[in-house]
Amino acid sequence: MIPIGQYLFLGMVLFTIGAIGVVTRRNVIIILMSIELMLNAVNINLVAFSRLVGSAEGHVFAIFIITDAAAEAAVGLGIIIAFFRNRETLLGDEMDLLKW
Amino acid sequence: MKYLLESTKAHSQEWLCYTEKMLDQIVFYFFAALAVVSAILVVTRRNVVQSAIFLITALLATAGIFLQLHAEFLFIVQVILYAGGIMVLFVFVIMLINMDVSLHQIQFNRQWWLGLLLAIVVGAELTIAIAIGRSQVTFGAAAPASALEPSTQLVGKVLFGEYMLPFEIASILLLVAMIGAVVMAKKRI
Numbered sequence: 001m002i003p004i005g006q007y008l009f010l011g012m013v014l015f016t017i018g019a020i021g022v023v024t025r026r027n028v029i030i031i032l033m034s035i036e037l038m039l040n041a042v043n044i045n046l047v048a049f050s051r052l053v054g055s056a057e058g059h060v061f062a063i064f065i066i067t068d069a070a071a072e073a074a075v076g077l078g079i080i081i082a083f084f085r086n087r088e089t090l091l092g093d094e095m096d097l098l099k100w
Numbered sequence: 101m102k103y104l105l106e107s108t109k110a111h112s113q114e115w116l117c118y119t120e121k122m123l124d125q126i127v128f129y130f131f132a133a134l135a136v137v138s139a140i141l142v143v144t145r146r147n148v149v150q151s152a153i154f155l156i157t158a159l160l161a162t163a164g165i166f167l168q169l170h171a172e173f174l175f176i177v178q179v180i181l182y183a184g185g186i187m188v189l190f191v192f193v194i195m196l197i198n199m200d201v202s203l204h205q206i207q208f209n210r211q212w213w214l215g216l217l218l219a220i221v222v223g224a225e226l227t228i229a230i231a232i233g234r235s236q237v238t239f240g241a242a243a244p245a246s247a248l249e250p251s252t253q254l255v256g257k258v259l260f261g262e263y264m265l266p267f268e269i270a271s272i273l274l275l276v277a278m279i280g281a282v283v284m285a286k287k288r289i
Contacts, residue, residue, distance in 0.1 A: 002128050005234045010132045010165070012230060014139050014158075016223035021143035023215030024208050029148050029194060033155050036186070037139055040162050043174075051169045056254040059174055060263050063255070066181055067270045071277030073186045077193045078284030084197050093209055 007048035014041035026091045028083070032076050039069045127168050135161035146207055152190050159183050173252040 014037060021034030043062045050058025080090070087094060138157040145151045163178040209215075259267055 002125060005230060006128070006132075007165075007169075008230045009227070010135070012223060012226040013136055014162075015226070016219055017136070017139040017143055019222055020216060020219040023219060024212040025143065026205070026207060026209045027148060029190070029197075030143070030151055033142055033151055033190065036155065036182075037142060037158060040159060040182075044162060044165060047166055047169050047171050047174060051171070056251060056258045057262075059171055059251065059255045060259050062171075062174055063177060063259065064266065064270055066177060067274060070181060070186055071273050073189055074277045074281040075284065077189055078281040080193060081196060082284045082286075089201070090197065091205065 004048055004052050007044060011041040011044040011048075014038075014044070026093055028080050028090050028092050028095070031092055032073065032080070036069055036073065039065055124168065128165065131161045131164035131168065134158075135165070146203065148194050149191070152187065152194060155190070156183050156187050159187070170251055173255050 018034045018037035018041060021037065022031055025031055025034065043065055046058040046062045046065070048058075050056065050062075083095065084090060135158050138154040138161065141154040142151045142158060145154065159178060159182045163175050163183070166178060167175040
């Protein structure tokens, strides 16, 4: 049995890599992929704690997060297609209609 | 003679336990290294298609870690839904969009150093939190695998018993997301 701290550390590393991707990349599709990575890192933590406690509730919440990720990917990619059709670009910097 | 037999039996059991532990560790470190390396490649690749491929690798490695944690149902959900469903959606959209222009643009935004600093600070904070938590809280031994029910059955019981209402709300969320995706992808918006 591997100590719980190693799972938490793995989740932390994946979350940080995803966060770096979200804040530094310009391509909107890669930003969305990095968000998927971050959600995945959270899932690892939930499942590890669920195994530690010996209940299935962490699994249930991980399933909810996966559902959420699917919904988010569908809507996000729809927005990206609409954005690309209007502006002919994929850069997140160009999404500034709400900026003042 | 009997003593000898028992001692060899105990010895072989101990050896079996040891190999199991060793195998557990090998599997965990293999999948963890695979996940971290492919996550780094997802974030740093210039070509979006390569990023998508490495994201599939990262998700499959995470699925392996779920299997190592005895979460069989989540493993199969991860493979089918994430690596099968969501990634197909991603690759489909990438193919719909003309990538030639974006390949020659600068890939990182102007505040990349600030973002990197911020993310590293967040990572350091989480590391410190884990380190403090490990020294202050004794987590105790994990529940042995044999003491648990089959996890798929347990997940079904909890999901359709205690968490019935959130489950239904999740289905409404999926419906809303479906309508939203259809509206967003319409010709004129």
